[in-house]
Amino acid sequence: MIPVKAYPADLIQQAVNGDKEALEALIKQIQDRIYGLAIRMLWHPADAEDATQEILVRIVTHLGSFRGESSFSTWCYRIATNHLLTTNKRRAERMEMTFEKCEEEIQSGIAYSWSHSTPEAEQRLMVEELMIGCAQGMLLCLDRDLRISYILGEVLELSSQQGGEILHITPVAFRKRLSRARSLLRDFLNKHCGLIEPSSSCKCDRQIPYAIKTGLVNPQKLLFADHPRRDQRGSSIEQVLNEVSELEPVAGFFHSLPDYAAPNTFVENVRRIVGLHKSNNPSLSHR
Structure with missing residues (x-):
């Protein structure tokens, strides 16, 4: 098994090449950071979960565009913040x-x-x-x-x-x-x-x-006191x-x-969604 803390550059290349274990390890490595950003921006855990899943899918489907010009975490945060700044207002923001x-x-x-x-x-x-x-x-x-x-x-x-x-x-x-x-x-x-x-x-x-x-x-x-x-x-x-x-x-x-x-459902959910994206757009498999 590939350890979760493996060097991101290795994981990125392996994930781009279709290695499922690498993709899972990569998601595990970044999901908490993205979720933490989302819940502070959106307040409600359910909205943060939805936004995080959307962000992770975008990160995974655009791994091939990462050029290493900045750190991988900076690149991920850039995708996450762009999504959170432009997404429709969620329930707490609508107040x-x-x-x-x-x-x-x-x-x-x-x-x-x-x-x-x-x-x-x-x-x-x-x-x-x-x-x-x-x-x-x-x-x-x-x-x-x-x-x-x-x-x-x-x-x-x-x-x-x-x-x-x-x-x-x-x-x-x-x-x-x-x-x-x-x-x-x-x-x-x-x-x-x-x-x-x-x-x-x-x-x-x-x-x-x-x-x-x-x-x-x-x-x-x-919502918060019992949250993992x-x-x-x-x-x-x-x-x-x-x-x-x-x-x-x-x-x-x-x-x-x-x-x-x-939430521990992200890995499987992202895998499933990315699989659907690839079946509908075969070119994603080569990015």
């Missing part, structure tokens, strides 16, 4: 979230009164669910260009040179976008988030009743506060969020 709307929701949550006793373990899961969903919701308040720049530069910690190369803009333009995104998120979170500013009246546990009422948190179907992860870090309040204290607060907040694992 047209803004920082003003978020502020209104926060105030409604603070004002909402509901007396309900929840077991501690269940409460901690719901707090984690809300915290992650809220953090990713903050990203949706940024337009797509700023959002993707923030994810690449702040969350994935790519350099302005790498970010610019991926987005087909200059490093200076990338830094400007990143700076603008940082400023918008910092201003909002410093004002409203109790994790960033302890004096703020918005606390995750206080927002749970309203989040359940509005459907942001579904105790019977958690690449790492075993928790996203507990304690973990977040530790990250916030060690880094610039807002950056620490986003760094503390889980690194999600992609």
Whole structure:
């Protein structure tokens, strides 16, 4: 068997030549990165899964066009970001979230009164669910260009040179976008988030009743707290506060969020779809 961590150049050539094991290993090597980018851009795991599959199919069917002029990961990110920036709006984006709307929701949550006793373990899961969903919701308040720049530069910690190369803009333009995104998120979170500013009246546990009422948190179907992860870090309040204290607060907040694992269905799905593409377009077999 070919190890998943085999050198990409070998995998690329073998996959282009029709080696199924190489193709499977290549998909496994890149799927988590692409999925992590997609879920931060689109919020909902199901939408991120659909987008990731579309991106992986595009990567696999265009392997023959990779010339090695940039790193393979940069090439993959370029395909992924182009898709995420141009795809139709998904369910969370169609809500047209803004920082003003978020502020209104926060105030409604603070004002909402509901007396309900929840077991501690269940409460901690719901707090984690809300915290992650809220953090990713903050990203949706940024337009797509700023959002993707923030994810690449702040969350994935790519350099302005790498970010610019991926987005087909200059490093200076990338830094400007990143700076603008940082400023918008910092201003909002410093004002409203109790994790960033302890004096703020918005606390995750206080927002749970309203989040359940509005459907942001579904105790019977958690989107984020139960999602498989690449790492075993928790996203507990304690973990977040530790990250916030060690880094610039807002950056620490986003760094503390889980690194999600992609669904294990991608390899078979991409194989099947690519097989259909090849049967309908035999020229793909020679790319």
